[in-house]
Structures are given as C-alpha cells and as structure tokens.
Amino acid sequence: MRKSDKHLRFMDFANGNAKTYQYHKEDKVLLAVDCIIFGFDEEDLKILLIKRGFEPEMGKWSLVGGFLQKQETLETAATRILNLYTGLDNIYMEQVATFSEVDRDPVERTISTAYYALINIEEHNQKLNKQFSANWFSVAKAPKLIFDHDKMIQHALKRLRNRAATQPIGFELLPEKFTMRQLQKLYEAIWDTQLDKRNFINKIRSLNILEKLDEKDKTSSRKGSFLYQFDPQKYQSEEGKPFVLNF
Amino acid sequence: MRKSDKHLRFMDFANGNAKTYQYHKEDKVLLAVDCIIFGFDEEDLKILLIKRGFEPEMGKWSLVGGFLQKQETLETAATRILNLYTGLDNIYMEQVATFSEVDRDPVERTISTAYYALINIEEHNQKLNKQFSANWFSVAKAPKLIFDHDKMIQHALKRLRNRAATQPIGFELLPEKFTMRQLQKLYEAIWDTQLDKRNFINKIRSLNILEKLDEKDKTSSRKGSFLYQFDPQKYQSEEGKPFVLNF
DNA sequence: ACAAAAGTGTTACGGTTACACCCATGC
C-alpha cells in the first residue's frame, strides 16, 4: 500500500536517541537564493540585473543569486548575496516564494527561494561592485531573463504592491529626505497609475508618519519644494498599524 | 578579497558544455514540506494536527509533513502529503513561506516550505486516514507544536486572512451548498470578528458570485434557510477580479 | 514678465455602517 510505504520509510530513518537520529539522505537538493533588487530613479521602478559571466546561459541577463551555504539561513544568504553585488548592508528584504520546478535549472536540480530588496538607487551607484556587469532596467522594459526569473519578478512585484499599500516601505527606495512629488511618483511607478497630487498629499499627511522639514529641494523647480522624512517614531506611536493606501 | 572569492567559487564549478555543467555539491540540504490544513466546523476555524509517531519529539503534536523527493516539485510534495494524511485530492493549496533557521530541526539541517490547505471538514472526516492519530484543534486553542510549526501557522493564518478578503476561497472550507449564516460564521472565524448579518449579505450579494438555490437547509431552524452555491462562471465573468471584503 | 513647478481646499459621490421588525415553521 503506497501510503503507508511512504510513512514507514520516513520512520525507518528516525529512530535511536536524539543525537543519532538521521533522516534519509538520498533526497538532498541544492538550494539557491535569487534577489529581485528594486530601485527607483525618479521616474521608473527599476530592477538590477546582471549579465551572467559563466555557463550555462553565459551572457544572458539574470537576477543576482547564489547558493545557500550549510551554516546560513535563507535570510543570511540573501543578505550576503545582496551585499556581494551591491556593497550595501542593512537593506529591507522580504522573502517572496520558493520555486521548485524540476527542470527550472537545466544544469542540475536546484530549488530557489526569491527575495526582494528595496534600495536607494543613488546610494547604490556609489558602491556598485564593478566586477559584475550589472544594469538597471525599468521593470516594464526588462529583457527576458534566464530560467524562471521572470516569474520571480512578477511575484515580487505583486508582493511589493501589496506591501506598499499597507506598510511604510516605499521610503526604502528614496533618499532619506524626499519631496512629496518624489513620493507620489514612486507610488505611481509601483502601481503603474496616475494620482492626483492634492488627494495624494492629503492621504499621506493623514497617515501621520512623515516629518516635514524646513529645508527645500531646489533642483527640480525655481520655487523649491519642501523635503519630508519618514519618522519611525510617529509610525510606532500609531502602533505600527497597517494603513490602507487604496489608490 | 572575500567578495570575489565567493564569485569565483561559483564559477569554478560552472564550466564545460551544457551537459556536463555542475554546481558544487557540498551544500545540498534536506527539504521538507509542512502543511497547515484548515477546516471549519460551523463555529471555529480549525487545523489538523498529528501526534508524532516517531522520535524525536515522539508524542508531541505537529503539522503534517514529509520530505521533498527528487522528482517532485514542492507543490507535488505538498499534494502528496496532504493526500497521505487525509485521503483527499483536488484541494486548494497555497505556498506560504520557507523556513530555514539552522537549528529548526534538531535532528539534521532541514529547510521546510509551508503550504496551507483548505478542506471541507465533513468530507475529510469520512476519508481520514485512521492510521495516524490526527486531531482537529481550534486555531485559538491548539497545543504547542514542535519545531517552528507555531510560527508557520501564524504565517499561514495571516495569508489566509488576506486571501479570504480578496479571492473566493472561503467556499473551499464549506460544503458545496451552504447557507448565508454558515458563510458569515466562517468569515467571522477567519477574521475573529463579529459581523452584521444584513451588511454581510448585502456585500456578498454585490459580489455577484453566488447562486441562490431553491433548496432550504432545515437543520438549524424551523423556518429553514436558503442554500447558496459558489458559481465559478459568475466569478469568471467578472473577470475573476479580486474584490475587497474589508469588514 | 513669464515659465515652470509647488502648494492648497471644497464639493459631490458612493460605499460602509448602524440599526429593528416581520416571517415561517415545528413543537
């Protein structure tokens, strides 16, 4: 009987005392981590891609990725890989999903967990690791990627859109100080939509999580526009509760 | 230089022609799948747990789970495991997340992907595989589980709450024909809240995805209450677009 | 003076919430 076979097989390998328990060994697999690195350039939502420097699929565009090492959690691995390719630390990352199609990697059975990261594209450009041929692409205009990386991006994008509507993560993509116009363009890019600037500012203000600074940014207009800053304290004092930006 | 070391290590193992590429082998790990099986008993949202029949942690309560086999995707494995423990097929399942703390399983490094499933508890009780000591527990009153299974449940619950608000998945937990009262109690259980029955029925009706039947269910009242049925066609004709039940 | 972007407030609309009584039936 098939069902009980499976179960017994499992049990066979799990006996003895705690130190010597061991599961069956024959089905171990390679685990990879791939990172969808989002950035924002004042106009478009972008992703960082690299041109693969090795076979197979050498020369094709791909997400940045790497293999999980034995002593690491997936989070640690994702952080390590992100740092390797961007030089950045302390970056917002979130697990998206794990992709396990048997033939997703033609070389060898590999299962990959995707993480997305939100980085300030300016800060990145200063630290970018030049040894990799990495490039920013608008999400809408990205080239076809290897394996199932396109699917990963779609998942990540969906997640980002959801998160952005309920948690204050958009700021991760902007400089520390930003204008309302920048913030609005960011949300417009994330949701691929147009927003009314009066309604936008009213709604953002009502969240009560930004501090308006006295400084102005004069690079984009003669009049200059006020800078704002995300204030984690204000957000916490609202019990960090999720808001709803249902634009 | 650490960074390029990692990269070169990766490249070292990826040369030659396509058939002979091979990644390094030393970091393969065991991959498990754990299933959070949700059911609804007209009152509470429940989960199916089993008493572990083998060491370690024999006798403790746990999610149902098993190991990924080489030729399977995670989805396939989750389906297989669900079937093994419940005898059910064609069940709604969704991947929740992958858990990778290094010591999460004391026996051996094991990484586990959690899936949640929604099943009709009645149908299940007929097919339940009696060889496992499985039990339904109200989510709120479940015992402490082994490893990080409690964390998995919290993640799954969060996902379920989100999905239930935007997609027609609640019906998976009910018999094919159900009363409005049942549906309301289900949503109340999922969100742990109280709803007004008039507002509830108005909102559900406005979604235009249910068919009202001529039959009545007379088990719960003398008057009897009309039965409804989810109509996938109606849902599709609304372009399957997500609704928002923001109770 | 004029071009270019910043900044601001009000009204109409639509959806959500709150709320109470009659109905049908089995006992």
Place this chain on the structure above:
DNA sequence: GCATGGGTGTAACCGTAACACTTTTGT
C-alpha cells in the same frame, strides 16, 4: 401560540474622488 432562527431596507456617516487657481522664483 410561542419560541427560534431567517430574512429584509433605510438613513447617517465618512472617506474618496474630482476639480482649478495662486504662489514662488530664476531667467
């Protein structure tokens, strides 16, 4: 005839969406 749960509609309220003009300042 009465107890039990089923079924229904409306009005107040609140948040969202639509909308246009004035301000500032560098050239």
